[in-house]
Amino acid sequence: MKFAFYPGCVSRGGCPELYSAANLVCDKLGIELEEMPGASCTGAGVLQEKNRLLGDILNARTFAMAEKIGSPIMTICSTCQGVMAQARHRMNADADYLEEINSHLADEDLHFSGDIEIKHLLWVLIEDYGLEKLLPLVTKPLKGMRLSPFYGCYIVRPTEALQTDDNPERKVALETLIEALGATLVDFEGKTRCCGFPILTINPKNSMAMVAKHTAEVKDLGSDAMVTPCPLCHLNLDGFQPKAASQAGRSIDMPIIHLPQMIGMALGIAPKDLGMKRHIVSTQKLELKLQEA
Amino acid sequence: MNVTIKVKRFDADAEKPESYWEEFTTEVADNATVLDALIQVREDQDGTLSLRCSCRSAICGSCAMRINGQGGLACKTPAVDAVIDGTITVEPAGNMPVIKDLVTNFDGFWDKINQVTPYLQPQGPEPEAEYIASNESMLHLSGVTACIMCGSCVSDCTVLEVDPTFLGPAALAKAYRFTADPRDGDEDGVSLDRLKDLGQKSGMWDCTRCMACVTACPKGVDPMDRIMALREQAMDAGLTNNNGARHAEAFVELVGHSGSLDELKLPVKTVGIFNVPALLSYVPVGIRSLRRGKLPSLFHKKIEGVENVRRLVKKLEK
Numbered sequence: 019m020k021f022a023f024y025p026g027c028v029s030r031g032g033c034p035e036l037y038s039a040a041n042l043v044c045d046k047l048g049i050e051l052e053e054m055p056g057a058s059c060t061g062a063g064v065l066q067e068k069n070r071l072l073g074d075i076l077n078a079r080t081f082a083m084a085e086k087i088g089s090p091i092m093t094i095c096s097t098c099q100g101v102m103a104q105a106r107h108r109m110n111a112d113a114d115y116l117e118e119i120n121s122h123l124a125d126e127d128l129h130f131s132g133d134i135e136i137k138h139l140l141w142v143l144i145e146d147y148g149l150e151k152l153l154p155l156v157t158k159p160l161k162g163m164r165l166s167p168f169y170g171c172y173i174v175r176p177t178e179a180l181q182t183d184d185n186p187e188r189k190v191a192l193e194t195l196i197e198a199l200g201a202t203l204v205d206f207e208g209k210t211r212c213c214g215f216p217i218l219t220i221n222p223k224n225s226m227a228m229v230a231k232h233t234a235e236v237k238d239l240g241s242d243a244m245v246t247p248c249p250l251c252h253l254n255l256d257g258f259q260p261k262a263a264s265q266a267g268r269s270i271d272m273p274i275i276h277l278p279q280m281i282g283m284a285l286g287i288a289p290k291d292l293g294m295k296r297h298i299v300s301t302q303k304l305e306l307k308l309q310e311a
Numbered sequence: 312m313n314v315t316i317k318v319k320r321f322d323a324d325a326e327k328p329e330s331y332w333e334e335f336t337t338e339v340a341d342n343a344t345v346l347d348a349l350i351q352v353r354e355d356q357d358g359t360l361s362l363r364c365s366c367r368s369a370i371c372g373s374c375a376m377r378i379n380g381q382g383g384l385a386c387k388t389p390a391v392d393a394v395i396d397g398t399i400t401v402e403p404a405g406n407m408p409v410i411k412d413l414v415t416n417f418d419g420f421w422d423k424i425n426q427v428t429p430y431l432q433p434q435g436p437e438p439e440a441e442y443i444a445s446n447e448s449m450l451h452l453s454g455v456t457a458c459i460m461c462g463s464c465v466s467d468c469t470v471l472e473v474d475p476t477f478l479g480p481a482a483l484a485k486a487y488r489f490t491a492d493p494r495d496g497d498e499d500g501v502s503l504d505r506l507k508d509l510g511q512k513s514g515m516w517d518c519t520r521c522m523a524c525v526t527a528c529p530k531g532v533d534p535m536d537r538i539m540a541l542r543e544q545a546m547d548a549g550l551t552n553n554n555g556a557r558h559a560e561a562f563v564e565l566v567g568h569s570g571s572l573d574e575l576k577l578p579v580k581t582v583g584i585f586n587v588p589a590l591l592s593y594v595p596v597g598i599r600s601l602r603r604g605k606l607p608s609l610f611h612k613k614i615e616g617v618e619n620v621r622r623l624v625k626k627l628e629k
Contacts, residue, residue: 027572031607032600055615058570063520065566067542067559072627076566076620122626126619171469175522207380212469212521219581220554221517222592227473228519257596257605296603298596 019146021092021137022084023051024102026249027059029094032257033249035293039278040094040139042292046285047147047155051092054083060101062250063172064216071119077105078119081136082128090135092142094278096248099138100172100180106136107179138173140191140247140277149198157286159200161311163243163304165280166204166236167192168255170248174210192245192277199284200311204241208232213251218258229254229262233272243273243304245280252276257298273301283308313338314394316348318360319402321409330409333357334398345393345401346374346385349413361412369529372461376413377402382466382527404466406475419475420462423482427509431489435498442494455488455537457530464524464534476513480524480534483515487537490544506545515541516555547629557581567624570614574607 029037044051057080059065061073080102084091093099109116109132116132123129137145143152169192173180182188196203214228233255236244246252256274263270274297282292289308294301314337321330335352343351346364353360362385363373369387376385378393379400393399407415433442464480471477478486486509489495489502496502509515515538524534546556561580565573582589600606614620 028574031572031574032605034605056570056619058614058620059566059572061562061566062572064559064562067539068546068563069627069629072563072624075623075627079619079623122623125622126616171519171521171523175526177526211472211523212519214473214519216519216521217470217517219558219578219589221474221512224470224474224477224517228469231473257600260599261596296605298599298603298605 019048020050020052020089021142022087022089023053024057024080024084024091024093024098025053026093026095026098028249028253032253033276035296036094036249036252036276036278039276039282039287039292042287043278043282043285044139046282046287047152049092049142049147052087052089054080054087057083060098060105062097063101066101073101074105074108074115075119075122077102078109078116078130079123079126079128081106081134082123082130084134085131086128090137092137092139094139094247094276095250096138096170096173096246097250098172099136100175102136103179103181104176106134138247140173140195141185141188143281144187144191144194145185149194152281153198156199156284158284158308158311160196160280160284160308161200163201163307163311164204164241165196165201166206166239166241166244167196167209168213168232168244168246168248168251168274169210170246170251171210171212173247192247195277195280196245199280201280204236204239206232206235206239208235213248213254215250215254218254223265225254226258226262226265229258230266230268230270233259233262233270233274234266234268237270237272241272242307243275243301245275245277247277249276259299271299273297273299273304275301275304312341312343312391312394313397314348314390315398316352317398317400318349318352318412320360320412321403322411323409324411339390341391343390344386345378345388345390345399348390348399349385349401361410361414363414370459372459375404375461375463375466375529377405377466382463382523384461384463384529387529404462406465406468406471406479407462415462417462420460420465420479420481423478424460424485426478427482427486427489428505429485429489431492431495432502432505433494434496434504444493448491448493452488452491455484455491455532458484458488458528458532459530461529463527463529464532467523467527469521469523470517470519474513474517477517478509478514480518480538483509483518483541484532484534484537487541490541501544501548503548503550506541506548506550509541510545510550510553510555515545516553554581557583563624563628567621567628568613568617569611570617570620571612573611575609575611 214225
């Protein structure tokens, strides 16, 4: 099983632990990843505010690179997943638009066919790898751990571009994995809401209010940690949680773990190797639960 | 089809107003909508169940509510599609005060629509005859004027959940209906004053781009896309002296330089290098990140073949 790997900027910037954890997990599972060192940022939806065509061309460039490798794209970022899926959706629906975009890629001798599979590791594990293959490799079931899902908007909406109606398992992929790995699911409504990261520098007060709302809600439900497939959510929910807690006037102390860290723990990879020491909110109590499991 | 309808109930006039869940089991036709099912419960089982409805054809916008946690019209949602393990869960629309059961108070909704002065304001010289608008521009606007003011988008807006002062998706989409109208604003159709107003706090730049409104809208208005179009109009009109516009412009500039996102430079460029208080507010998180080995490298790496990205950005620069 091979993928053209698109890790995204944040997993190599502010969340380096995600990049290494994802590579360790895929290595252990035998998922072969070929990176595209020439691929650019997706634009994260922000670049698109200024210039959507440019954003679509940059993403088509990445798609064309993956087509050269001959494998579907795998990402580890909900935002990249969504932005790429939306770009693909626009090109897929309009042949003239696709042709226009390809005319800009010709200088680099690249060409995008118009359709390519783009899958987050979260979907790959459920749809391609399969739980039946994953679960026998679990050496450390996450028994006794109480975990809450937090998706990140771009892997949930819009459903048409993400093809979630054709693949309903995507709507509950995190919950499915949490329970399959032996942990207790602590479900909550906020799991598909916004983490506040996109307005962090624009309206910090609202951004912090969102962080506090979600993390405090699962704290009060007795969760041990939140699991997210989105490094942007992680930056806000983990990195800015102390600030959010102080704005909310309460203690929260809710560890936020990346999806591959949860999988890695269940596969018996040491939390240290999964980069959990790098988090701002300590994962120590969670690691104790892992030892007890 | 036998279904259980789980309804969140509430009565603001009760002695102790508290919301609670109540379940009703009823037999509905295979082609029934969620609204049909609710009406049937009201007729057959509990006459006190309160809800709004009128046209039953997704035209009047009365029956917006949350169905299985998702904003939408009860009359447009087939019951068969909404059943999960034999149950349909129904709550009042979010982000509005509840009056009784599924009936919410729309006063705040209308206040915000009024805030965007929802009528044409031509500022250029008056034409001798009628104002001329191209067919193309009107066709484009028909996408926004399809709004039936049902409040589904407001119900699910993730910003309104934490900040009731936000203008919200319905009012901002309504504002776009005027900024994008060639008859509004100056003789070139640029609605500069509106765009200035809409760029203030609680306006267009406070949207998080979460797309909840796009999913909730039963009429394909895509409020968030209209908010993004407002941002583009504002930047095109030169209204760039704010964090939102600087954020978008810096993003293009940084990706256009190295091919990938420089996470350290983005916030600095967004708030402005001379905005010392804002920059200082990042110091604690910077120190925490540095101590954990999480701070992105000061020397941001360029992607392979970055000249190709630079060329594209330059070619398509606006």
